Amino acid sequence: MAAKTTSAPNLMFSHMGISVTDIEKMETFYTHVLGFAVTDRGEAAGMQIVFLSRDPMDHHQIVLATGRPAQLPANTANPQFGPSINQISFKMGSLADLRDIHERLTTGGGTDLFPANHGIAWSIYAHDPEGNNLEFFVDTDWYVTQPFLIPLELSKTDAEIAALTKELCENSAGYEPYGDWRDRVAKRMTPFAATAGVAH
Ligand SMILES: [Fe+2]
The missing domain is CATH 3.10.180 (2,3-Dihydroxybiphenyl 1,2-Dioxygenase; domain 1)
Structure with a gap:
């Protein structure tokens, strides 16, 4: 059954998480090249996690979390674009x-x-x-x-x-x-x- 759009509660897109292999290398890129600040880091649910933000109103805008599989397939239509993201x-x-x-x-x-x-x-x-x-x-x-x-x-x-x-x-x-x-x-x-x- 189609949702009644007029009754949808407010949703504002906020942040996304990226599963990573080399979390130190990825942290360096997102901080040094893109200018994100590390707002917190730690371990939870078996993952090393780094929280990144460029906006004090958002504790995190990007989450780097370990656990990316060693090999991911390429996008089958255009390899510039990701297989999932x-x-x-x-x-x-x-x-x-x-x-x-x-x-x-x-x-x-x-x-x-x-x-x-x-x-x-x-x-x-x-x-x-x-x-x-x-x-x-x-x-x-x-x-x-x-x-x-x-x-x-x-x-x-x-x-x-x-x-x-x-x-x-x-x-x-x-x-x-x-x-x-x-x-x-x-x-x-x-x-x-x-x-x-x-x-x-
Ligand atoms: Fe776009």
Whole structure:
């Protein structure tokens, strides 16, 4: 029986856990390259656990926990994306931030970097040291029907990327200002409909 969406209690996505093999190596990457703080660490349920956050309002945003099997199969459709966790995605503020993380990933142990333009966002996909697919992205001001994915040419200037993307979006299926799309889709996201526009 389909759930009655209007009766769903409030749910806000909060954090995720990653099963790891080399917890020290993974902690170093998530702290030194991505800037997370270790908020706690310890052992429970047979696992070594490291809690990581970049927001004092969240005790942890990422949990690293031991127990990953020695071998995991690759995603059968596209090896950039994970066999179970397809992507772990971080929102950033600007193209300058995106260029910064590109440099940090390149020098800090990220692999398989793949800059992508989604129209609605500029992204860099990359693998962490254990092959989990991360995405770093910046929202644009324009909505187009997803999925939409073409290479992002970071050799262009920020202004060139913005102008090119705006024109691309305006000529792509489903185009509308992202704000208009957000207003419309908020009405489908009960119980947020009553508070659309209110942050969190
Ligand atoms: Fe994504």
